[in-house]
Amino acid sequence: MTTDPLVVFTPSGKRGRFAAGTPVLTAARQLGVDLDSVCGGRGICSRCQITPSYGEFPKHGVTVRDGALSAWNTVEERYKSKRGLKEGRRLGCQAQILGDVVIDVPPESQVHKQVVRKRAEAREIVLNPAITLHYVEVAEPDMHDPSGDVQRLQAALAAQWQIAAAQVDLALLPRLQPMLRKGGWKVTCALHHGAAGVPTVIELWPGLRDEPVYGLAVDLGSTTIAAHLCDLRSGAVVASSGLMNPQIRFGEDLMSRVSYAMMNPGGAAEMTAAVRDGMNTLFAQICAEAGIAATEILDAVFVCNPVMHHLFLGIDPFELGQAPFALATSEALNLTARALDLDLHPSARVYVLPCIAGHVGADAAAVALSEAPDKSEDLVLIVDVGTNAELLLGDKSGVMACSSPTGPAFEGAQISAGQRAAPGAIERVEIDPVSKEPRFRVIGCELWSDEDGFAAATAATGITGICGSGIIEAIAEMRLAGIVDGPGLIGSPEQTGTARCFADGRTHSYMLYDGSASGGPVIAITNPDIRAIQMAKAALYSGARLLMDKRGVDHVDRIVLAGAFGAHISPKHAMVLGMIPDAPLDKVTSAGNAAGTGARIALLNTEARRLIEQTVRAIHKVETAIEPRFQEHFVNASHIPNSVDPFPILRGVADLPEVTFNTGGDSGGRRRRGRRG
Numbered sequence: 001m002t003t004d005p006l007v008v009f010t011p012s013g014k015r016g017r018f019a020a021g022t023p024v025l026t027a028a029r030q031l032g033v034d035l036d037s038v039c040g041g042r043g044i045c046s047r048c049q050i051t052p053s054y055g056e057f058p059k060h061g062v063t064v065r066d067g068a069l070s071a072w073n074t075v076e077e078r079y080k081s082k083r084g085l086k087e088g089r090r091l092g093c094q095a096q097i098l099g100d101v102v103i104d105v106p107p108e109s110q111v112h113k114q115v116v117r118k119r120a121e122a123r124e125i126v127l128n129p130a131i132t133l134h135y136v137e138v139a140e141p142d143m144h145d146p147s148g149d150v151q152r153l154q155a156a157l158a159a160q161w162q163i164a165a166a167q168v169d170l171a172l173l174p175r176l177q178p179m180l181r182k183g184g185w186k187v188t189c190a191l192h193h194g195a196a197g198v199p200t201v202i203e204l205w206p207g208l209r210d211e212p213v214y215g216l217a218v219d220l221g222s223t224t225i226a227a228h229l230c231d232l233r234s235g236a237v238v239a240s241s242g243l244m245n246p247q248i249r250f251g252e253d254l255m256s257r258v259s260y261a262m263m264n265p266g267g268a269a270e271m272t273a274a275v276r277d278g279m280n281t282l283f284a285q286i287c288a289e290a291g292i293a294a295t296e297i298l299d300a301v302f303v304c305n306p307v308m309h310h311l312f313l314g315i316d317p318f319e320l321g322q323a324p325f326a327l328a329t330s331e332a333l334n335l336t337a338r339a340l341d342l343d344l345h346p347s348a349r350v351y352v353l354p355c356i357a358g359h360v361g362a363d364a365a366a367v368a369l370s371e372a373p374d375k376s377e378d379l380v381l382i383v384d385v386g387t388n389a390e391l392l393l394g395d396k397s398g399v400m401a402c403s404s405p406t407g408p409a410f411e412g413a414q415i416s417a418g419q420r421a422a423p424g425a426i427e428r429v430e431i432d433p434v435s436k437e438p439r440f441r442v443i444g445c446e447l448w449s450d451e452d453g454f455a456a457a458t459a460a461t462g463i464t465g466i467c468g469s470g471i472i473e474a475i476a477e478m479r480l481a482g483i484v485d486g487p488g489l490i491g492s493p494e495q496t497g498t499a500r501c502f503a504d505g506r507t508h509s510y511m512l513y514d515g516s517a518s519g520g521p522v523i524a525i526t527n528p529d530i531r532a533i534q535m536a537k538a539a540l541y542s543g544a545r546l547l548m549d550k551r552g553v554d555h556v557d558r559i560v561l562a563g564a565f566g567a568h569i570s571p572k573h574a575m576v577l578g579m580i581p582d583a584p585l586d587k588v589t590s591a592g593n594a595a596g597t598g599a600r601i602a603l604l605n606t607e608a609r610r611l612i613e614q615t616v617r618a619i620h621k622v623e624t625a626i627e628p629r630f631q632e633h634f635v636n637a638s639h640i641p642n643s644v645d646p647f648p649i650l651r652g653v654a655d656l657p658e659v660t661f662n663t664g665g666d667s668g669g670r671r672r673r674g675r676r677g
C-alpha cells in the first residue's frame, strides 16, 4: 500500500497527508493554513500564490523531489503572461500535490498577515478585517425552477465559499439585478462580518474585483478630528488627514459644550450636525488625497471621549455634565454610516468602540487596545493627557481606569503668555542654576535662543508665546534653579539673586523673554501661571495616586504618555513638577497617538473588537469625584513636586533646592483650597 504524499506548509509548520492530485489550496484549507483566495480556486485572482521548495529538509523529515507538484499548467501560463508571476511561484489552486512537498506561503498570500508597527513594545496587528471579498458564479434564473436572484446568490456563496445564510443589505437590492446581469452572473461580493455572526453582502462588482477596498479609522477629539484611510486588504495606511472639530465654536472644552447643550434648546442637535458635517468634509479631503471615491469606503471605526461620543451619535450629553455621570450606553456600537449621515458607501458599516465609564471614553478603550496594559508583565501607568486626563493602571492581573479634570492649562490656556503649540511658541526651556539665565527653543526652529543665527531663523515666525510643553519645562527649570519654591512661590530678586524676577502685583514673576523693545511680546512666568499648572498637574497626579492606592502600590514600573501632548513632554520636567509618579526616566515613554492606533487596530482586526469589549468590561472604574482621598492627594500634589511623596528616583538624578520664599507677610502668603484654582 502506498502512503499519500506529505505536505508541510511554512511558516505555519502545519502538515498533513493528502491524496495525490489534491490542489495545494484545498490542502491548505483543510489544514487551516492561511492562504488567500478571492476567486475560489478559479485561477483568476492570483491571491493563492505559493513557493514550493525542493531538496532535503531534515527538519521536517521530508525529501522533495522534482515532480512533487503537477506540471505548470495553461491557467498559470495565461496568468503569468498577462499579469506576471514571480520566478518560482505557483498558483496554489492550480498546482496539485503529487509527492512529499514543502510549501511556503509568502506574506502577500496570507489573509491574516501581520501589519508592521513601528514600536517594538506595541501590540501586533494581524489583518482580519470586517470586510472580505468573494468571487462567485451565480446560477442563471430558470422559469422551470423559479427563485430570486438573491436566493441564487446566497446558494452560490454557500456552495462555493461555505458561507451559509448571508444577508443582502437593503441598499444593495435595487442594484443587485443589473449588476448580476452585467457581470454575466459572475460577480465579486463584499461581505461585512458583523458582531451578530451573520455576514451581509454590502456590495457587488461585475466579474473579479482586483482593487483594494477601504476603511477609515477616526479619532474624534474635542479639538481635532483625525482620520487614517486604510487599505483593508494590505492593512496599509493610504492617507491620513485632520481637521479642527467644528464644534469649537460652541465651546473650547467639553464642559462648555455640555453647558451649551443645556442652555440652548436644540443646542445638542446643532453640535451633532456640526461634527457630522466636519466628518464629511474630512472624508472628502482624505479621499481627494488618496484619489478614491468616498463610496469605496466600506467600513469605519470611531473612537472618542464620552461627550464627543454622545454628540456624534445624536445623544444630548446632559447626564455627563452632572454626577453620577451616566452614559446613555457604554457598549460598543455596530451601526451604518447612513444612520449617522456620513457620506461613505451607502451600505458602509460603522463600529464605535465601547466607553469605559462616564468620563473615560472609547478613546481610552482604544488606548487600552493599542498599549495592552492587560497583557503587560510589569505594572504600567498610561496617561492620556488632554483637557481631561484619562489614566489606566495595571498589568495582566488587572487594569483600573479613571479620569481627572486637568483643565486646559497644559494646552497653554489660562497661562498669561500661553498659546497652542504652533510655530513661534516656546516649547523647550533651560535655566542655568547659577546665573539663573534662561535659554529656549521655539516651534519651527532647531536652534536654542543663545545660539548664533537664532534671531534670523525665527524672524519669520517671531516669538509669540509659550505652549504647554514649554510652560512645564519653564516651571520645572525654575524649581531646579531655585527660582520657585516647593509651594509654588516665585522668589524676589533678592531671594533668587536675579533681576529676571520682578514684583508683579502682590507676587513675583520671572522674565523669560522681553521682546517689547522691538514691539514683540513680553513672555514672563507669573505666579498665577504656576498656580494654574499646579492645579492641572495636581489633578493628574492625584488620579494616578488614587489608582495606585486602589492597587496597593507606591510606585509603578513604567509610565506611558499617550496623546499628542504626551509626545512633547519631557519626562524629567514632568517628574520635577510632580505631574507623574516617581519612576526611572528611561521607563517613561511616549506612545504618540495611541487612541488613533487603537482605532486602526479595531478597523483591521474584528477579533480586536471582541477583545477590547471584553477588556473594557473587566477594567475596574474608579470615579475620582467621589473618592475622599482624591482631595488629600490633590493638596499634597499641589506642592512641587509633592509635599508628602518623596520621589527618591527623581532626587537621585536632579537637585531640588530647598528654598522657601514665603516670608509670612502678605506678599507671598496664600492658601490653596480644593480643586478650584
Ligand code: FES
Binding pocket: 025, 036, 037, 038, 039, 040, 041, 042, 043, 044, 045, 046, 047, 048, 091, 092, 093, 094
Ligand atoms: S485562488 Fe484565485 S488564482 Fe488561485
